[in-house]
Amino acid sequence: MMDLTGHKYNMLTVLSFHSKTSEYNKWICSCDCGRECVKYGHLIRAGQTISCGCEKIRRSIESGKRNAASLVGKRFGRLVVIERDNGYNKHKKAMWLLKVSGKTHGASDSERF
Numbered sequence: 001m002m003d004l005t006g007h008k009y010n011m012l013t014v015l016s017f018h019s020k021t022s023e024y025n026k027w028i029c030s031c032d033c034g035r036e037c038v039k040y041g042h043l044i045r046a047g048q049t050i051s052c053g054c055e056k057i058r059r060s061i062e063s064g065k066r067n068a069a070s071l072v073g074k075r076f077g078r079l080v081v082i083e084r085d086n087g088y089n090k091h092k093k094a095m096w097l098l099k100v101s102g103k104t105h106g107a108s109d110s111e112r113f
């Protein structure tokens with residue numbers, strides 16, 4: 001078994017061996033974001049696992065924001081999208097601040113326009 005302890009791969013630093021499943025070894029890792037996680041060694045070394053998962057979340061939020069930007073200023077019937085709200089609804093959909101007939105309407109996700 002290759003000892004990964006102390007090695008750093010992308011955002012993960014391997015702290016110690018965790019366990020062995022039927023085929024693969026799992027390692028306890030410390031992520032750059034400060035969280036600890038248990039990941040498969042072969043995926044870490046192959047670069048398929050690069051963080052505890054925070055990187056994926058960050059990337060999806062960023063791409064969500066990019067998509068989100070395109071709705072600002074758009075009109076949907078009586079609704080005008082003023083700006084992107086900071087939040088997401090429970091389905092991780094982007095939320096939008098809307099104006100209805102000149103009044104600010106509050107945040108809504110685009111499915112309800």
Ligand SMILES: [Zn+2]
Nearest residue numbers: 031033052054
């Ligand atoms: Zn992380």
